[in-house]
Amino acid sequence: MEDDAIVLNSLETGESDLIITLFCYNAGRISAIARGARNSKKRFVNKLEIFTRLHVDFKQKFSSSLAFLNEAELNNIYPFLRTNYPAYLAGNVIRELLLHSIRDAESDSNLFRLTLWALYQLDMRMAPRTVVALFFLRSFDLLGYRPELSCCTRCGAPASSRPVRFDLHSGGLICEVCNGGPLHPPLSGGSLNMLNMAQSMALEHLDRLKPNSLVINESLRLLYGFARHILQRDINSWNVFSAVMSKSR
Numbered sequence: 001m002e003d004d005a006i007v008l009n010s011l012e013t014g015e016s017d018l019i020i021t022l023f024c025y026n027a028g029r030i031s032a033i034a035r036g037a038r039n040s041k042k043r044f045v046n047k048l049e050i051f052t053r054l055h056v057d058f059k060q061k062f063s064s065s066l067a068f069l070n071e072a073e074l075n076n077i078y079p080f081l082r083t084n085y086p087a088y089l090a091g092n093v094i095r096e097l098l099l100h101s102i103r104d105a106e107s108d109s110n111l112f113r114l115t116l117w118a119l120y121q122l123d124m125r126m127a128p129r130t131v132v133a134l135f136f137l138r139s140f141d142l143l144g145y146r147p148e149l150s151c152c153t154r155c156g157a158p159a160s161s162r163p164v165r166f167d168l169h170s171g172g173l174i175c176e177v178c179n180g181g182p183l184h185p186p187l188s189g190g191s192l193n194m195l196n197m198a199q200s201m202a203l204e205h206l207d208r209l210k211p212n213s214l215v216i217n218e219s220l221r222l223l224y225g226f227a228r229h230i231l232q233r234d235i236n237s238w239n240v241f242s243a244v245m246s247k248s249r
């Protein structure tokens with residue numbers, strides 16, 4: 001079977017083999033064994049590292065069984081993403097979100113496209129925090145958890161009409177009135193605007209968004225909180241990513 005794929009994980013096994021986790025355009029998430037990958041001189045050399053984009057040929061008996069990798073052709077190694085520390089850390093956060101949220105053999109071509117978009121933008125030197133925020137927001141949508149960011153989820157009042165906050169449990173906004181008192185602090189208009197635009201823009205235009213530092217900090221806090229709520233777990237690579245990013249500002 002031939003497919004386009006992104007390497008999400010790579011694990012050494014046996015004498016010279018690798019087991020890689022691939023996110024495939026058609027086949028979804030699969031695990032594949034690459035025999036002799038660690039000593040092969042040409043077949044797989046340097047191709048099976050995390051984040052590489054490949055065209056693969058594999059054999060698989062059942063959709064959830066371990067596949068056997070026959071060939072891998074490099075499509076993009078994302079050289080800047082691989083060598084720039086903040087970009088690499090951002091890529092890791094994205095990779096971990098994917099590893100926790102996509103299941104074996106469930107294809108999701110839109111999420112695949114979004115992932116390619118994120119890796120490409122990191123490689124093109126888009127601000128890593130912006131890439132992570134936009135990836136998170138759009139992936140929630142594709143995973144079936146689109147946050148409601150235009151009006152209060154309880155009374156329906158438009159978010160532009162009164163102060164609002166984000167509520168994890170309803171996955172959307174709660175207004176000051178439904179909250180039963182003032183909000184400390186309410187979500188800023190700048191973040192609301194940016195998030196609403198990012199939800200509705202075509203993917204190929206998303207790189208036009210250039211949110212400022214305040215907006216991106218507030219948005220990332222909200223989005224990471226929601227990601228933890230959805231996944232019911234931490235994203236381990238988050239701490240080092242946010243620590244390095246807060247120092248580099």
Ligand SMILES: [Zn+2]
Pocket residue numbers: 152153154155156157174175176177178179
């Ligand atoms: Zn309300």
